[in-house]
Amino acid sequence: MASRFKKLDEEKVFKDPVHRYIHVRDELIWKLIGASEFQRLRRIRQLGTTYLTFHGAEHTRFNHSLGVYEIMKRMVEIIEEKETLDEEERLVCLSAALLHDVGHGPFSHSFEKVFHMDHEQWTKEIILGDTEINDVLRTVSNEFPKKVADVIAKTYPNKLVVSLISSQIDADRMDYLQRDAFYTGVSYGHFDMERILRVMRPTEDQAVFKQSGMHAVEDYIMSRYQMYWQVYFHPVTRSAEVILSKILHRAKDLYEKGYTFKDEPKHFYSLFSGSITLRDYLRLDESVILYYFQEWQDEEDEILRDLCVRYMNRRLFKYVECDPSQQMKIWPELMQLFSKVGLDPAYYLVIDSSSDLPYDFYRPGEEEERLPIHLLKPSGELRELSRESDVVEAISGKKRTDHKLYFPKDLLEDFRTFEDEKKQILTLLMTQGG
Template sequence: MNPQAYKLQYTKLKDSKVFRDAIHNYIHVDQPVILELINSKEMQRLRRIKQLGGTHQVYQSAEHSRFCHSLGVYFIVRKMIFNSDIGEYINDYDKLTVMCAALLHDIGHGPFSHCFEGVFSLNHEDFTIKIINGDSEVNHILENFDSGFSKKVSSIIEKKHPNKILIQMISSQLDADRMDYLLRDSYFTGTTYGHFDLYRILRVMKVVNNKIVYKYSGVQAIENYILARYHMYWQVYYHPTSRSYEQLLISIFRRMKDLYIKGYEFGDIRYLMPFLEDRVDEVAYTKLDENIVLYYFRIQSEGKDKILADLCNRFLNRKLFLYHDLRSNEEKLKLMEFYCQKGFDPRYYVVSDDQSQIPYLYYNNGSEIGEIEILVNRELKVLPEVSEIVGAITNSTKNKIDHKIFYPEL
């Protein structure tokens, strides 16, 4: 296929498909390859992975999946293409490529997302690339459309595509991924912290020097977006109760790994074995989802190992760890000793967690595509130079770090 000659209208569906969405109302799909990707088993697996991990333990309605988030990112990228100036600067082949990348950008997430990655030293972006380019339905769909198309799609996610505009749409400090998850997560948690004016930001998008920039008239909308992200992290994503749930999950997997080394008989946990044995490929990876893991936890909650059974019961029945601010390592050591005397193994029952977040990363130049640049009287300036609010945030020397320690209630 000649990418320069390809036109979206050549492959457009006669009858477009519509997905009703809580955030974006109607999500339209009019390209066969997009619809086929949505129906692939790798994409459908994302229905069985929660977008927010343990956050539903705090905000009970936060049960939305990575599937609906992925559709939302596709929707916003499609809006960027057809409802902003961006569409004039990319050909139809690249438009389809970036829409596919938007839809598939999170396909490599495992059960319980980032928490699961930390336990098994995995990276969801690496597995996203492996799934797109490996032996998968997704790969076959992309290659059936055009030979080599899967590599072009994955290159956007890897930030290697020659057209930097496409990368910015998916991965930057103001991208479709972040815009969707802020709006979506705010809605499903029942909070207002993540609200910002999406359509105003789309209206002020421009392309200058082959990169996305923003008109000065949109600075206030961008400031609201930056603040929304800041508040969502501290009020929602880093909520200590959610982190307690995740620490309990980490302790379960830590215990399972320790028991596996000792030759413990778990019973049938076939889909988890590749992770314990450190032999995970994209096929094994996509067979595991949260439903399977929760089933395994139920079985182990009635197993012979008392520590694993107790941890699984706590996880399943929301008997979460207590927590408080950790002030020193000496304090942690004293708490570990105290719980050891009470009969708890501190390796699993006394755990700590540090979280920090930078609302805007200031590169101090316009060379990084992650930098948000503002067009002021035909001159490009980085956001902190034209926004007092963002400037104050980036010039602050205080890096907020939240240290927490978690332990069982006696």
């Protein structure tokens, strides 16, 4: 029995710029880190195309996953001071934290949108499928992989454990806010995690926080709010995402039309045909994607060639603010004008929308029920955060949405013909708020 929970002879330590050190004592965790599916995360950036906006944002899902594991380890230690977790459930917590992002594909969310994929489903398949990770997890028990997958899927029976990895204040968010702030060089994502962990108290369904630590929690909420609008939804990053998405769409469209590529995209064939296997998926990382983008700069197809040159050399689309009510009035005319000057509007005229709900109170029955953050008063009463904090109340339940219209301004300005059409296009775009 003891061998299932074997400790390493000597603690392994990773030097980390955010948490200073990441400590590994469990043989299970050390073997999971060494699994090929987890090592693949070294080749997938945490922030996708954000490196084209903030040049330091080269950190990976590997970095982040280790960080979430370290925070979870500290949370588990806090819980164990108040109640007993058996050894298997402790390892369930640590394994779920480490593996929560293992199913991410290259360029993550952009990639998912184009190919209608869900990284959480791939995470489940990696944990439960014929993988090195599954082999390692089954050294605990045959049921252990499913327990870990259930935590990530939010179906694990211990709701407290689920809340530590997936809630409005969890190990995942606490790592990525600090890590992304560090690597992008901004100041928005910093908050007092030490204080938050000190005032954290476990309950049956979730972790709550002593009222005396309310200001640290407020700071965390506001850090998240600022990071989304100043970093994650940055318009330049979104321009790069638009071009990346259009490259993948164009390659898929050409494949379906029987186009002959100079460099056949064999890594994409099962994606394009909708027959991708787990093995195919695990062979995809950002080095593979960028190899094809590099090669496709010499393709005969003008659109694919231009989009790849733009992405590889950071010649991104410009943007104007977009008012959806105005957009419907001018969109048909804009599309017609783009087609007339030889720019396919399907690839060169793109509306991108971003929205975020920084904090929400409990809304039972809604599609995404968000468990609110609770403060523990000295009397033992629990109070929902926004009822005690004026700062959080001001943004609670308020979904902010931003719309931008992206287009290749450089191509329009370079036209030596179509002067009238060019003026009409630029005038219409200016009416959108540019």
